[in-house]
Each structure stands twice: as C-alpha cells, then as structure tokens.
Amino acid sequence: MRQFLVFVRKEFYHIFRDKRTLLILFGMPVILIVLFGFAITNEIHHVKIGVLDNARDVYSQQMIHKITSSGYFEVDQNLRTADEIESTFRKGDIKLVIVIPDHFGDKFYHEKKAPVQLLADASDPNTATTVINYATAIIGQYQQEMTGKITLPLTINTEVRMVYNPSLKGVFLFVPGVMTLILMLVSAMMTSITITREKELGTMEILLVSPLRPILIIAGKVVPYIALSFIIACIILVMGFFIFGMPIKGNLLLLLAECGLFGLTALSLGILISSITSSQQTAMMISMMGLLLPTILLSGFVFPIESMPRPLQIFSNIIPAKWFIIILKDVMLKGSGLRQIWLPTVILGGMTLFFLVLSVRNFKTRLS
Amino acid sequence: MLPIVVENIHKSFGDVKALQNISFTVEEGELFGLIGPDGAGKSTLFRILATLLLADKGTASVNGSDVVKDYRTIRSQVGYMPGRFSLYQDLTIEENLNFFATIFNTTVEENYDLIKEIYEQIEPFKKRPAGKLSGGMKQKLALCCALVHKPKVLFLDEPTTGVDPVSRKEFWEMLQRLKEKGIPILVSTPYMDEAILCDRVALMQKGEIMMINTPAAIVADFGKPIWAARADNMYHLIRDIRAFEGTDSCYAFGEYLHVTLHQPVEELKDHLKAHKGLIITPAKAGIEDAFMQLMQEQNEAV
CATH class of the missing domain: 3.40.50.300 (P-loop containing nucleotide triphosphate hydrolases)
Structure with a gap:
C-alpha cells in the first residue's frame, strides 16, 4: 500500500512540475468552454441589418422598431435606393436587408396586402435560414398586433412549446459536449501519453525489474488522472451552471457518479492505447484520430445522430461519448434518475470493463 | 549455487x-x-x-x-x-x-x-x-x-x-x-x-x-611481440606499414601504432626508411591488442 501511495505521489510530481501538462489539464477546459460559449455559436444575437424604407410612415417605423427591440437585430444602415443593396451586402457586415414598399400603411389597410421583401446573405446558409425565420416571426407578430385578433371560421392553432430548453439555448448542448470532450482528452490522451513516456524514457525498464506488479504500475499512473478529470468535470459543471445558466435538474450525486464512470471508460481506453504503442507521438496521434474525432463528430455533440446516414448511426453506438452525452442531457435537463438512464449506464460500464480487461491482458511484463 | x-x-x-x-x-x-x-x-x-x-x-x-x-x-x-x-x-x-x-x-x-x-x-x-x-x-x-x-x-x-x-x-x-x-x-x-x-x-x-x-591471462596469451611505431607523418606511416607484406596487423594506439609482424622488424625499418622521425620500439601487449587480434581472426573466419 505504501508503495502505491508513493507511486501516486511521484505521478503528481510529474504533473505539477510540467507546465505543458498543467496547461492542457486546466487551461483547455476553460478555453473550450469560453470558445463554445461565446464564439462558436449559431444563436442569433444583434445581427446587423439594412433597411430600405420607401414608405417612411408610422407603420413602417413601428415595424422596424419592433424588429430591433427584439435584441436579435440591429439596424446598421438605412438605405435610400435599391441600388445600394448589392453594395452593402458586398461589404459583408450586413446579413439581412428589409425592403418596405411605398405607402406601406395605406396598402395594408386599404389593399389588405402589404408585401415586405427580406433579402438575406445566403453565403452562410444556416445563418441565413435562421435570420429569415426570426425576422418572419417578428413581422408576423407585428401583423397580429396591428389587426388584433381575427377570428376565422375554422382554424388550426399550433401552440409550440420547446420543452427542457424553452429558449433553445446552444449552451444546453455544448456544456455536455465539452464536458465529454475534455474528460476524453484528459483521461484517455493524458494517461496514454504518461504511460508511453515511461517507456520512451526507459524508466519502464526499471519499473518492470522491480517487485511492483503490472496492475499496480497501471493503477498508480492512472489514479491521479481519475482525480484530476473529476475535478475538471466539476469545474465545467460550475462554469456551466453559474456563467451560462445550465440547469442541473437531476440528482447531483448521480451526475457526479456518471462523470466518474465516463472518466473510467476514457482511462481504460487510454491504457489500452498505451499498451499497444511505445512512443508518446504515436499515442497522441491515436488518441486524436481514434478518440477525439469520433467524440466530436459522431457523438451527437456537433451533428445530430438522427440525420446521419444509417451505417454511421449504427457505428455511433460504439462511441462511448454518445452514451455519456445522452446521460448528461437526461440528468441535467430532464432531471432523470437512474431508472431512466440505466441502459446507457450499463453500456458505458460494460465498455469500461471490456477495455480494462483487454488492456491489463495486453500489458507486457517484459519489453517485447 | x-x-x-x-x-x-x-x-x-x-x-x-x-x-x-x-x-x-x-x-x-x-x-x-x-x-x-x-x-x-x-x-x-x-x-x-x-x-x-x-x-x-x-x-x-x-x-x-x-x-x-x-x-x-x-x-x-x-x-x-x-x-x-x-x-x-x-x-x-x-x-x-x-x-x-x-x-x-x-x-x-x-x-x-x-x-x-x-x-x-x-x-x-x-x-x-x-x-x-x-x-x-x-x-x-x-x-x-x-x-x-x-x-x-x-x-x-x-x-x-x-x-x-x-x-x-x-x-x-x-x-x-x-x-x-x-x-x-x-x-x-x-x-x-x-x-x-x-x-x-x-x-x-x-x-x-x-x-x-x-585480463592478465588474456594479455599473457598474446604470443607475438608488439612493436610501437611512430613518425612525423602518421597517416602515411599507417598506410605504408599496412602495405608491407610482413605485417600481420597495424592499429592506431594512442600516439603510436601497434604492429605485429611475421618478418624480422629490421625489414620493416628498411621498408620505412623514407619516413622522417621514425621510431620503432618493442611494446608490451595490452588487452586491446588481444581484442583487436581476436576481432580480426573472427572477421577473417566469416
């Protein structure tokens, strides 16, 4: 037992004396959270628009006011002629131009029809679609305000309610995603690198020629990273909760336990990688290609699994991150308990056991 | 045990x-x-x-x-x-x-x-x-x-x-x-x-x-006499000694060359008389001489 504790202490020395390791461990989560939270977002927020108001009457002013007061849009330029539209788009700042025809108010009340043209910069199709949807919705609302409630003889009313994430915030998706990514990075990549480093520096040779059992060597190398990845998971949760308002509806203890479980899954993958490689470079490449990319692309973090081709959907089942993201979303957003998430939990547990057994069996008690 | x-x-x-x-x-x-x-x-x-x-x-x-x-x-x-x-x-x-x-x-x-x-x-x-x-x-x-x-x-x-x-x-x-x-x-x-x-x-x-x-026995087993040679131009010296038909081996050994022969040393001296500052003296065999000889024998055997 004393051997083990001393081994773990030695491992902590390595971590705390290497500035690069520390930077990856604690700088990375914060940077990723900030990046995803503030920079990489597909939410609409203060989009710059141009307005070509040919009517300049009370109603057109009211409508523009309505659009800007939503917070989604802000008028950057007032255009005077239709010829200016092309050149303002070319400058690139403006994503949407609203063209209001002559006598807008008159037409609306007397001709019962007032066309409003929306021109969107579709060089980024996703943004263009979202912008158009938002603008149409606001204009629709304005129309209702002006006309009051019109009762048609027969109508179907769609009442839309977005459950669990009413304001459709991107944070709710990326906090679980980033957490998965970081745990994968820290646990799998760092452990595979730290074990292969011992091989590369030749210290593994001495450790092997010692009474230490292989399982103790692995455990000693891995335990510090379990602790660290757990702390990092907590940091992300706290940041998500206080900075981005991510709710934690479910049991906190259950959530932490699931984080611990996923940490173990990632660690066992890291050990597996280290048992089949002997250089830090290769270990890093394999973790990047074999773990990080699938975690980002195939886990449902960035691209929804439902819209993938069938073979990829099936393939995504063997990605541990997919199951962890399901667990995280269920517990945090829906407040699910163990009864609702037992299946992904069992799958993760099974994967962990499988990888652990495989890597311990693969660990060589000799050099080749 | x-x-x-x-x-x-x-x-x-x-x-x-x-x-x-x-x-x-x-x-x-x-x-x-x-x-x-x-x-x-x-x-x-x-x-x-x-x-x-x-x-x-x-x-x-x-x-x-x-x-x-x-x-x-x-x-x-x-x-x-x-x-x-x-x-x-x-x-x-x-x-x-x-x-x-x-x-x-x-x-x-x-x-x-x-x-x-x-x-x-x-x-x-x-x-x-x-x-x-x-x-x-x-x-x-x-x-x-x-x-x-x-x-x-x-x-x-x-x-x-x-x-x-x-x-x-x-x-x-x-x-x-x-x-x-x-x-x-x-x-x-x-x-x-x-x-x-x-x-x-x-x-x-x-x-x-x-x-x-x-180590002592290895040195003692080294049967042949060894000659230490040096001259002003060591590069030419080593080339000439190796070209001499009576030479068994010739290796650089510190500032001297260690040479073993199967012909009298006088003939070698005669062969090298053009060299300036030529010194050839008997030397004691070291373990390196023994090693070099063994290496040469093994290489020739292959």
Whole structure:
C-alpha cells in the first residue's frame, strides 16, 4: 500500500512540475468552454441589418422598431435606393436587408396586402435560414398586433412549446459536449501519453525489474488522472451552471457518479492505447484520430445522430461519448434518475470493463 | 549455487542475430566484465538476465532462479542499471532515491551503509532535479538507486559511457568496494582500459563471446611481440606499414601504432626508411591488442 501511495505521489510530481501538462489539464477546459460559449455559436444575437424604407410612415417605423427591440437585430444602415443593396451586402457586415414598399400603411389597410421583401446573405446558409425565420416571426407578430385578433371560421392553432430548453439555448448542448470532450482528452490522451513516456524514457525498464506488479504500475499512473478529470468535470459543471445558466435538474450525486464512470471508460481506453504503442507521438496521434474525432463528430455533440446516414448511426453506438452525452442531457435537463438512464449506464460500464480487461491482458511484463 | 549461470543463449531480432551460443558463469563475489564494441549484444544479454527479454534458445539463471519461470523472484533480488539514464529527470536526487527504495519495499535508511560512500558525493545536490545533473553524477545516482534495496546481484550496462575520465575512475573504485562487500557484479563496457579492472572478462563481438579469461591471462596469451611505431607523418606511416607484406596487423594506439609482424622488424625499418622521425620500439601487449587480434581472426573466419 505504501508503495502505491508513493507511486501516486511521484505521478503528481510529474504533473505539477510540467507546465505543458498543467496547461492542457486546466487551461483547455476553460478555453473550450469560453470558445463554445461565446464564439462558436449559431444563436442569433444583434445581427446587423439594412433597411430600405420607401414608405417612411408610422407603420413602417413601428415595424422596424419592433424588429430591433427584439435584441436579435440591429439596424446598421438605412438605405435610400435599391441600388445600394448589392453594395452593402458586398461589404459583408450586413446579413439581412428589409425592403418596405411605398405607402406601406395605406396598402395594408386599404389593399389588405402589404408585401415586405427580406433579402438575406445566403453565403452562410444556416445563418441565413435562421435570420429569415426570426425576422418572419417578428413581422408576423407585428401583423397580429396591428389587426388584433381575427377570428376565422375554422382554424388550426399550433401552440409550440420547446420543452427542457424553452429558449433553445446552444449552451444546453455544448456544456455536455465539452464536458465529454475534455474528460476524453484528459483521461484517455493524458494517461496514454504518461504511460508511453515511461517507456520512451526507459524508466519502464526499471519499473518492470522491480517487485511492483503490472496492475499496480497501471493503477498508480492512472489514479491521479481519475482525480484530476473529476475535478475538471466539476469545474465545467460550475462554469456551466453559474456563467451560462445550465440547469442541473437531476440528482447531483448521480451526475457526479456518471462523470466518474465516463472518466473510467476514457482511462481504460487510454491504457489500452498505451499498451499497444511505445512512443508518446504515436499515442497522441491515436488518441486524436481514434478518440477525439469520433467524440466530436459522431457523438451527437456537433451533428445530430438522427440525420446521419444509417451505417454511421449504427457505428455511433460504439462511441462511448454518445452514451455519456445522452446521460448528461437526461440528468441535467430532464432531471432523470437512474431508472431512466440505466441502459446507457450499463453500456458505458460494460465498455469500461471490456477495455480494462483487454488492456491489463495486453500489458507486457517484459519489453517485447 | 553460482550467482549467474548462462547456457547456450541465442537471441535474434528478425534477421539480426543479436546473441549466438552465449555461455558463461559468474562466481560468488566476482566482478565480471562484458567487453565489446557497440552492437556486440551486451545490452540484449543484460535484458535477458534482468528478465526483460526472452531468449530464443538456451537457459539462464540468476541466484539459482530461472530467468523465465521465476522472473518474479529475480526482479526483487537484482539491481539493474540500464545502459541509458533511466531515472525520473523531473524528480530530485532525494525523491528518486526514496521512490526506488519504496517500490523495492525498503527505505533509504535501512541500507544506507551500502550506498553511503556513493551518496555522500552527490548529497550536496540532493534538491536538484536528476535531469540537471552532470553525466558522472547521474551515473552515481543511478547506481545508488540500483543498490538501495541491497540486491544480491548487480547488473550494470555500460555505466561509464558518456562519463568524464575522473568520474569513470571514481566509479570503478566504487565497484571494487562493492565487490569487497561480496556482491557479484556483471558490468559491460566498451572501454578496454576498464577491462583490466575486472576479475574476469568476456570479449564479445557480433553476438558471440570470443574469449573468457582473466585480463592478465588474456594479455599473457598474446604470443607475438608488439612493436610501437611512430613518425612525423602518421597517416602515411599507417598506410605504408599496412602495405608491407610482413605485417600481420597495424592499429592506431594512442600516439603510436601497434604492429605485429611475421618478418624480422629490421625489414620493416628498411621498408620505412623514407619516413622522417621514425621510431620503432618493442611494446608490451595490452588487452586491446588481444581484442583487436581476436576481432580480426573472427572477421577473417566469416
């Protein structure tokens, strides 16, 4: 037992004396959270628009006011002629131009029809679609305000309610995603690198020629990273909760336990990688290609699994991150308990056991 | 029970025959040297004895335990210092030593008398990370770490490679003292001047042992007279001596050339009379001469 504790202490020395390791461990989560939270977002927020108001009457002013007061849009330029539209788009700042025809108010009340043209910069199709949807919705609302409630003889009313994430915030998706990514990075990549480093520096040779059992060597190398990845998971949760308002509806203890479980899954993958490689470079490449990319692309973090081709959907089942993201979303957003998430939990547990057994069996008690 | 017994060990890596038919024994309290150039197979042999590699053929035992079956017993009994510096560079001297003491289930204090003399030399720097030590100090620390659990056998793979001459001398003095304490030591080195400090040596080349004997006997066995030659232009001298038909061998040896002949030396002198500042005197054979001759014989046999 004393051997083990001393081994773990030695491992902590390595971590705390290497500035690069520390930077990856604690700088990375914060940077990723900030990046995803503030920079990489597909939410609409203060989009710059141009307005070509040919009517300049009370109603057109009211409508523009309505659009800007939503917070989604802000008028950057007032255009005077239709010829200016092309050149303002070319400058690139403006994503949407609203063209209001002559006598807008008159037409609306007397001709019962007032066309409003929306021109969107579709060089980024996703943004263009979202912008158009938002603008149409606001204009629709304005129309209702002006006309009051019109009762048609027969109508179907769609009442839309977005459950669990009413304001459709991107944070709710990326906090679980980033957490998965970081745990994968820290646990799998760092452990595979730290074990292969011992091989590369030749210290593994001495450790092997010692009474230490292989399982103790692995455990000693891995335990510090379990602790660290757990702390990092907590940091992300706290940041998500206080900075981005991510709710934690479910049991906190259950959530932490699931984080611990996923940490173990990632660690066992890291050990597996280290048992089949002997250089830090290769270990890093394999973790990047074999773990990080699938975690980002195939886990449902960035691209929804439902819209993938069938073979990829099936393939995504063997990605541990997919199951962890399901667990995280269920517990945090829906407040699910163990009864609702037992299946992904069992799958993760099974994967962990499988990888652990495989890597311990693969660990060589000799050099080749 | 002999501390180290090696019988007919073979080991290949693909097509490369690293070890061929290696057999030797190390006696109780003996300082046994494996002498040979890089690539002779010394490190492979160490790894087989340290239970890190499996031999293709043959058996070996350390302290009566088989290196394959009882590898666990051997691992707790031997002190092994690999050829490359293999301690934790980011840990200090003190931390490294304590770490290795603990994983061998002991403490530094328990066996302090064994490492005291060596440790005292590096103690002033005990707070310094191992990676920032000089080559000689690194090797002293590595030796301390290999000794800290009071091993019954000591394996030292090229402990003085890359170490300055003064530290090398000190290191060998330490080995002599360890030997006096009764620890059998198997040490490898590419330096011939260190060979004479061993009790017995095995001269190795290309994975084979060419000869095992005491250094004195190896030198005594060297039958032919040796001539030391030098002249102002050494480059031309070595070319001319090698061109002379009565020359058996001619190697640079410090500031002289060591030459063996099968014709009277006067004829060589006659052959070289054009050289300025020519000196040819009889010399005493060293272990290097013996090694060079064995190497030449082996190369000619292939």
